[in-house]
Amino acid sequence: MEREFSAEERARASAYHRPLYLALLADVALGAGLLAALAWSSLGDWLFSPLTSLPPVAAAAAYAALVTVLSSVVRAPLACWRGWWREREWGFSTQTLGGWLGDRVKGLAVSVLLGAGAWAAAVALARAMPGWWALPAGAALALAVLLLSFVAPVLLEPLFNRFRPLDDETLAASLRRLSERAGVPVRDVLVADASRRTTKVNAYVSGIGRTRRVVLFDTLLRGADPAAVEVVVAHELGHRREGHVAKLTLLAMVGAAVAVLVLWAVLGTRIADPRTLPEALLLLLALELAALAPGAWLSRRFERAADRWSLELTEEPAAFARAHLELARRNLSDLEPPRPVYLLLFSHPTAPERLALGRAWVEART
Ligand SMILES: [Zn+2]
Numbered sequence: 001m002e003r004e005f006s007a008e009e010r011a012r013a014s015a016y017h018r019p020l021y022l023a024l025l026a027d028v029a030l031g032a033g034l035l036a037a038l039a040w041s042s043l044g045d046w047l048f049s050p051l052t053s054l055p056p057v058a059a060a061a062a063y064a065a066l067v068t069v070l071s072s073v074v075r076a077p078l079a080c081w082r083g084w085w086r087e088r089e090w091g092f093s094t095q096t097l098g099g100w101l102g103d104r105v106k107g108l109a110v111s112v113l114l115g116a117g118a119w120a121a122a123v124a125l126a127r128a129m130p131g132w133w134a135l136p137a138g139a140a141l142a143l144a145v146l147l148l149s150f151v152a153p154v155l156l157e158p159l160f161n162r163f164r165p166l167d168d169e170t171l172a173a174s175l176r177r178l179s180e181r182a183g184v185p186v187r188d189v190l191v192a193d194a195s196r197r198t199t200k201v202n203a204y205v206s207g208i209g210r211t212r213r214v215v216l217f218d219t220l221l222r223g224a225d226p227a228a229v230e231v232v233v234a235h236e237l238g239h240r241r242e243g244h245v246a247k248l249t250l251l252a253m254v255g256a257a258v259a260v261l262v263l264w265a266v267l268g269t270r271i272a273d274p275r276t277l278p279e280a281l282l283l284l285l286a287l288e289l290a291a292l293a294p295g296a297w298l299s300r301r302f303e304r305a306a307d308r309w310s311l312e313l314t315e316e317p318a319a320f321a322r323a324h325l326e327l328a329r330r331n332l333s334d335l336e337p338p339r340p341v342y343l344l345l346f347s348h349p350t351a352p353e354r355l356a357l358g359r360a361w362v363e364a365r366t
Contacts, residue, residue, distance in 0.1 A: 064112075064115045068115045200217075201327060317362045
């Protein structure tokens with residue numbers, strides 16, 4: 001990696017990322033601390049007290065909404081620092097504070113709706129069938145995950161971004177050819193107006209079945225050379241080709257069902273009491289944390305597979321290298337994350353690792 005990134009670039013990326021890792025840790029601690037206080041101190045009783053006269057299922061929905069809002073408010077200052085203030089300091093955010101808050105309120109509204117619905121359903125099921133509520137609850141949550149994966153691109157993503165078809169005819173035609181070579185004809189290559197928020201560049205695939213799409217940040221199309229854009233799209237087509245969204249959705253469904261079983265094993269029939277919500281959320285948080293390392297490992301595996309596809313499809317290792325250098329520089333990606341951070345959080349290989357993969361691909365062919 002000495003060849004690609006200067007010592008100064010590596011140090012600058014570290015200086016940007018290290019405080020963010022600490023802030024993330026602090027955020028998890030803050031969230032867990034609040035849940036613990038709600039579960040085992042009088043704070044929980046105080047927050048629940050206005051709801052005691054409601055029927056249990058209605059109280060469950062309302063309590064879930066209250067806990068979600070309270071957690072968001074408590075964590076807001078730190079979230080604002082790392083999500084907006086610091087992003088502006090480093091020249092990435094293009095948002096006003098009002099714009100950032102608007103996003104946060106929209107995200108919170110989605111969380112409140114989903115959380116209140118899920119908790120009300122759990123409490124209702126635990127009351128209706130105390131012995132075996134986990135069975136229908138696990139199945140229902142798995143189905144909800146599937147449904148969310150299907151509707152997210154058409155219902156959730158448009159809450160935060162506008163999408164338009166790629167209007168550059170030449171580029172669109174070459175991307176279509178690429179998708180035919182990949183054997184995954186694309187229904188849609190869309191451009192998201194990410195520049196309303198950030199100067200960072202990215203692309204992703206989302207949706208399943210009829211809602212499948214490849215999405216490019218408009219920031220990616222500014223400046224990057226067309227060959228590099230092709231590399232990025234070929235990578236996303238690699239994800240499509242390998243069915244990564246579907247596989248991850250399936251895994252999330254299994255994970256959701258397992259999580260319900262753990263809740264059932266630990267909390268049993270106590271779920272019928274809406275006040276056990278903080279305990280349930282703490283358990284879910286613990287499961288999430290336990291799933292971080294295996295999840296990141298699997299994701300990095302998928303990313304390497306998609307990178308190999310992008311090389312196979314474009315056969316332009318030089319453009320591959322240019323694209324990843326450009327992505328890493330424009331996003332100020334961490335080039336040498338601390339090992340625990342890499343193992344727990346890195347859903348993608350580092351830029352030096354991806355460049356090495358490109359070199360290995362060339363060597364394997366010669
Ligand atoms: Zn990827």
